[in-house]
Amino acid sequence: MSPGLKQQLYDKCRELVDQRIKNAKDAMDSAQEAANDETKSSAGDKYETGREMMQQEMENNAVQLSEARKLKEIIDRIIPGKSYDTVQIGSLVITNNGSFYISIGLGKIILDGKDYFAIAPSSPLGALLMDKKAQESIELNGRTFNIQQVL
Template sequence: MNKSEILKIIHQKLSEKIDHLEHLIAETRAANNETKSSMGDKYETSREMVQQEINNLQIQLNENIRVKNSLKSINTNPYQNVGLGSLVETDKGFFYIAVSLGMMNFEQKKIFLISPESPLAKAMNGKTENEVFSMNGTQQKIVKIW
């Protein structure tokens, strides 16, 4: 499996999320400015709610930027032990330990993108091929590590 290609797709997904959040922030700010000019001071509460929405979007944007920047530290070379940047095949599925972005299809396989802080990544951390680990009472065997 080509981890470099998977990493490019992750970068692309994060870039799209960042662009979308920036667009939402710009639209919300524009709506907030229109509210200020046309409605007067009696709508202070609704303007505050819009400002809170902008703040929430900004927090999401900052987190996505932080996550995207953290991808720069991921090494795409093959691994012997499971860790950050590992693509792991278990008898239950494929897992790429980088960022939490859900599931993606790659080369007709479902790959789950998980954070290194996730319980599953922690359970696999440091393991090698053919080792078994337990998660929620279910045992999984590591078949291959890239």
């Protein structure tokens, strides 16, 4: 196991969150620009409908931006170089059914051809793994997860 693996997972999570923030900001800017460019035509209802749709899009993008910023706050509190005896936020948990980076819920991350799953400690699997040690097991949806390592 590469000593820099947790750092790589951490960096990838930060990169994905930063990209989400950028995409949400760009989408909000684009929607605002489109709203500013909209000119009132003789079909007043069409204009109002278009403005309302753009307003809804801006609100949706604002929600996505807010959620991405919350993820960024969580990832910023993780210390990637810290090792753990029990599963904590920032742990990499190696099980017989996959490798899980307890951080934020981003799903599958592929590093060096291997799959890792970034999961939140509040997710069903994350909650069961929290505070467990190597050699312990948990069960979720009829599957047993034997914890082989906690890094």
